[in-house]
Amino acid sequence: MTTRVRPSSKRCAVIGGSGFLGRHLVEKLLERGYSVAVFDIRQSYELPGVTFYQGDLCDKEALRPALKDVPLVFHCASPAPASDDRALFQRVNVQGTCTVIQACTELGVQKLVLTSSASVVYEGADIKNGTEDIPYTAKPMDYYTETKIEQEKLVLQACDKEGGLLTVAIRPHGIFGPRDPQLVPILVDTARRGKMKFIIGDGTNLVDFTFVENVVHGHILAAEHLRPESPLCGKPYHITNDEPIRFWDFMSKVLVGLGYAAPRYHLPYMLVYGLAMLLWLLAMLLRPLVAFKPTFTPMRVALAGTHHYYSCEAAKRDMGYKPLVSLTEGISRTVESYPHLRHGAP
Ligand SMILES: NC(=O)C1=CN([C@@H]2O[C@H](COP(=O)(O)OP(=O)(O)OC[C@H]3O[C@@H](n4cnc5c(N)ncnc54)[C@H](OP(=O)(O)O)[C@@H]3O)[C@@H](O)[C@H]2O)C=CC1
Numbered sequence: 182m183t184t185r186v187r188p189s190s191k192r193c194a195v196i197g198g199s200g201f202l203g204r205h206l207v208e209k210l211l212e213r214g215y216s217v218a219v220f221d222i223r224q225s226y227e228l229p230g231v232t233f234y235q236g237d238l239c240d241k242e243a244l245r246p247a248l249k250d251v252p253l254v255f256h257c258a259s260p261a262p263a264s265d266d267r268a269l270f271q272r273v274n275v276q277g278t279c280t281v282i283q284a285c286t287e288l289g290v291q292k293l294v295l296t297s298s299a300s301v302v303y304e305g306a307d308i309k310n311g312t313e314d315i316p317y318t319a320k321p322m323d324y325y326t327e328t329k330i331e332q333e334k335l336v337l338q339a340c341d342k343e344g345g346l347l348t349v350a351i352r353p354h355g356i357f358g359p360r361d362p363q364l365v366p367i368l369v370d371t372a373r374r375g376k377m378k379f380i381i382g383d384g385t386n387l388v389d390f391t392f393v394e395n396v397v398h399g400h401i402l403a404a405e406h407l408r409p410e411s412p413l414c415g416k417p418y419h420i421t422n423d424e425p426i427r428f429w430d431f432m433s434k435v436l437v438g439l440g441y442a443a444p445r446y447h448l449p450y451m452l453v454y455g456l457a458m459l460l461w462l463l464a465m466l467l468r469p470l471v472a473f474k475p476t477f478t479p480m481r482v483a484l485a486g487t488h489h490y491y492s493c494e495a496a497k498r499d500m501g502y503k504p505l506v507s508l509t510e511g512i513s514r515t516v517e518s519y520p521h522l523r524h525g526a527p
């Protein structure tokens with residue numbers, strides 16, 4: 182007779198645990214007494230309490246050892262949104278997520294928490310205090326969003342309350358914090374190239390930026406409240422700082438905090454959006470001859486010039502979520518963590 186090891190409830194796996202959010206999640210889980218298996222295509226650190234498994238999540242055989250005897254799996258791996266490689270997004274976010282679900286089911290994992298994105302409902306028009314019942318956009322603005330929608334559907338549909346895998350999706354928005362490879366580095370790079378002088382539109386559009394530790398808190402609460410009888414089963418939840426801020430005020434606070442000038446001059450939104458569309462078409466047409474990646478993509482211009490903030494009332498109600506770190510504190514901790522990106526730093 183074979184005896185199956187009963188997975189310890191303080192064991193979990195983090196797929197994408199080498200990334201920005203993943204590593205913060207791993208650190209908090211360790212603090213809370215979990216032992217963690219990290220599965221990622223690259224290893225970026227070593228920590229006591231973490232077992233590292235390197236591999237591609239599309240490869241079930243590579244995944245299996247990381248998920249064996251683990252009751253709880255967090256899936257926060259994805260190619261970076263800045264990539265415009267449709268085949269890669271399709272392979273990793275869609276096929277790879279099917280593989281993750283299959284592996285979890287075959288290995289008897291009890292809970293799967295997916296990091297989705299609030300952008301699954303965003304199509305370039307204003308969203309004010311959006312709730313989770315807004316339908317998925319039928320017109321995703323990039324391949325990243327297109328495949329995040331498919332990924333979220335797959336995970337939520339896999340939820341089986343009758344003794345099978347339980348699933349939930351967390352939808353963060355505008356994650357920022359120490360070690361973020363995207364937001365602050367893109368902003369500083371744009372400023373260093375002298376392109377952060379302009380505000381797109383009238384500058385009053387409100388947006389959610391969410392400090393990474395609040396996103397981590399939302400993930401852990403979701404995992405701990407996910408039970409067959411709980412309302413979380415098969416549902417998506419927005420996790421934000423619950424403090425929408427003007428996009429350009431946020432950018433200015435970070436820039437000024439790092440010693441750069443805040444943008445001052447206004448440009449009409451439709452003009453910049455039109456130019457970004459033209460540039461994008463040009464990039465497509467010239468792709469066989471020259472590869473260039475415009476900074477001002479239509480998606481980015483839309484994000485910079487429209488309202489997009491979301492309600493996190495459902496997370497408060499169903500899992501007792503409350504942001505732990507305010508926007509002001511989050512911005513100052515973030516700015517302090519980037520001495521090498523300060524104005525004048527070598
Ligand atoms: N950052 C944000 O503002 C937001 C992020 N999200 C979601 O949060 C999650 C985490 O994002 P973030 O931490 O910013 O991203 P990161 O790119 O920092 O982390 C993702 C990690 O997954 C790894 N990875 C990519 N492809 C594979 C693969 N095929 N197999 C195994 N590992 C892989 C990446 O490796 P490598 O770096 O080598 O590609 C990286 O280590 C993502 O799902 C993202 O969609 C949602 C909303 C907002």
Ligand SMILES: CC(C)=CCC[C@@H](C)[C@H]1CC[C@H]2C3=C(CC[C@]12C)[C@@]1(C)CCC(=O)C[C@@H]1CC3
Nearest residue numbers: 354355364367368371388389476481482484485
């Ligand atoms: C709220 C949210 C979803 C943020 C996600 C992160 C990125 C999409 C942004 C981080 C830095 C932003 C940025 C721009 C667009 C959106 C970001 C890339 C601009 C390119 C918008 C146009 C400009 O004038 C320069 C901006 C630099 C920073």
